[in-house]
Amino acid sequence: MNVFINKNGVGDVLLVQLTTERPEQTEIETKGDITLIKSSQDGQAVALNVFNATQYVGEYADGSIELTPELVAKIQEALEKNGVSLELNVDFSPKFVVGHVVSKEKHPNADKLNICTVNVGSETLQIVCGAPNVESGQKVVVAKVGAVMPSGMIIRDAELRGVPSSGMICSAKELDLPDAPAEKGILVLAGDAEVGSAFTN
Template identity: 90%
Template sequence: MNVFMNKQGVGDVLMVQLTTERPEQTEIESKGDVTLIKASQNGEAVAFNIFNATQYIGEHADGSIDLTPELVAKIQEVLEKNNVSLELNVDFSPKFVVGHVVSKEKHPNADKLNICTVDVGSETLQIVCGAPNVESDQKVVVAKVGAVMPSGMVIRDAELRGVPSSGMICSAKELALPDAPEEKGILVLAADSEVGSPFTN
C-alpha cells in the first residue's frame, strides 16, 4: 500500500494505491468522500481516493507519505465512516534495504544488462541491473517491490528482455542523495553494512 498527496496538482485528496499491478480495465465506485478504483476483471479494489483528506487525517506535505500504524488506522476509519467495506492489510517492513550481490551473470538477450542474485536478509531476489559497476559480493541499496522512489516511481515486478526482475539496485542519484555523482552506476555501500537492514538517507 502506497499513499500520496498532491494538493497543488490535485487538491485535498489522499491517493491510496493498494497494489503495484496495473489492471487493463477499471471501474469506479464512489461512496461519500471515498472513490474506489476496482479491476474490471475480478472486482478487486486496486486503489482509492479520499476527498477532503485533511479533515480526516490532518495536514501532510505533498508527495509520498510514510505509512504508520496510526495513519493506516485513520484511513481504515475513513473507509468505515463512508460505508466502504475494505480491510487494509499493510506490510510495514522497510522497502529500501541493504542487499548483498551474491552472483552476477550476463543477460542472454541484452549486452548492457546483468542478472543479479541479491540477498536482502528475509529473501533472495533476482534483479536485472544495467549499471556498469555492479559486481558480485557488493553491498548495495535495494528498492523492493512496492517501494516508492523519490521521483514518484513505484517499483513493480517486471520482466526485462524476457527475464523476471523483482526490485531495483539503486544509484545515489535515484535515491536523491545529496552530491550524487552524475555518471551512471549503483551506490556501493561499505563491506560491513548489515544485509537486510533498512537504508535511510
Template identity: 85%
Template sequence: MNVFINKHGVGDVLFVQLTTERPEQTTIETKGDITLIKSSEDDKVVAFNVFSATEYVGEYADGSIPLTPELVEKIQDALKKNEVTLELNVDFSPKFVVGHVVTKEKHPNADKLNICTVDVGNETLQIVCGAPNVESDQKVVVAKVGAVMPSGMVIRDAELRGVPSSGMICSARELELPDAPAEKGILVLAADAEIGSEFTK
C-alpha cells in the same frame, strides 16, 4: 500499500494504491468521500481516493506519505465513516534495504544488462541491473517491490528483455542523495553494512 497527496496539483485528495499491479480495465464506485477503483476482471479494489483528505488524516506535504500504523488507522476510519467495507492489510517492513549481490550473470538478450541474485536478508531476489559497476559480493541499496522512489516511481515486478526482475539496485542519484556523482553506477556500500537492514538517507 502506497499513499500520495498532491494538494497543489489536484486538491485535497489522498491517493491510496493497494497493489503495484496495473489492471487492464477498471471500474469506479463512489461512496461519500471515497472513490474506489476496482479491477474489472475480479472486482478487486486496487486503489481508492479519499476526498476532503485533511479532515480524515490531517495535514501532509505533497508527495509520497510514509506509512505508519497511525496513518493507516485514520484511513481505515475514513473508509468506515463512508460505509466502505475494506480491510487494510499493510506491510510495514522497510522497502529500501541493504542487499548483498550474490551472483552476477550477463543478460542473454541485452549486452548492457546483468542478471543479479541479491540477498536482502529474509529472501533472495532476482534483479536485472544495467549499472556498469555492479559486481558480485557488493553491498548495495535495494528498492523492493512496492517501494516509492524519490521521483515518485513505484517499484513493480517487471520483465526486462524476457527475464523477470523483482526490485531495483539503486544509484545515489536515484535515491537523491546529496553530492551524488554524475556518472552512472549503483551506490556501493561499506562491506560491513548489515544485509536486510533498512537503508535511510
C-alpha cells in the same frame, strides 16, 4: 500500499495505491468521500481516493506520505465512516534495504544488462541491473517492489528483455543523495553494512 497527496494539482484528496498491479480495465465505485478503483477482471480494489482528506487524516505536505500504523488506522476509519467494507492489509517492512549481490551473470538478450541474485535478508531476489559497476560480493541498496523512488516512480515486478526482475539496485543519484556522482553506476556500501537492514539516507 502507497499514499500520496497533491493539493496544488488535485485538491484535498488522499491518493492511496493498494497494489503495484495495473489492471487493463477498471471500474469506479463511490460512497460518500471515498472512491474505490477496482479491477474489472476480479473486482479487487487496486486504489482508492479519500476526498476532504484533511478532516480524516490531518494536514500533510504534498508528495509521498510515510506509511505508519496511525495513518492506516485513520484511513481505515474513513472507510468505515463512509460505509466502505474494505480491510486494509499493510506491509510496514522497509522498502529500501541493504542487499548482498550473491551472483551476477550476463543477460542472454542484452549486452548491457546483468542478472543479479541479491540477498536482502528475508528473501533472495532476482534483479536485472544495467549498471556498469555491479559485481558479485557487493553490498548495495535495493528498492524492493512497492518502494516509491524520490522521482515518484513506483518499483514493480517487471520483465526486462524476457527475464523477470523483482526490485532495483540503486545509484546514489536515483536515491537523490547529496553529492551523487554524475557518472552511471550503483551505490556500493561499506562491507560491514548489515544485509536486510533498512537503508536511510
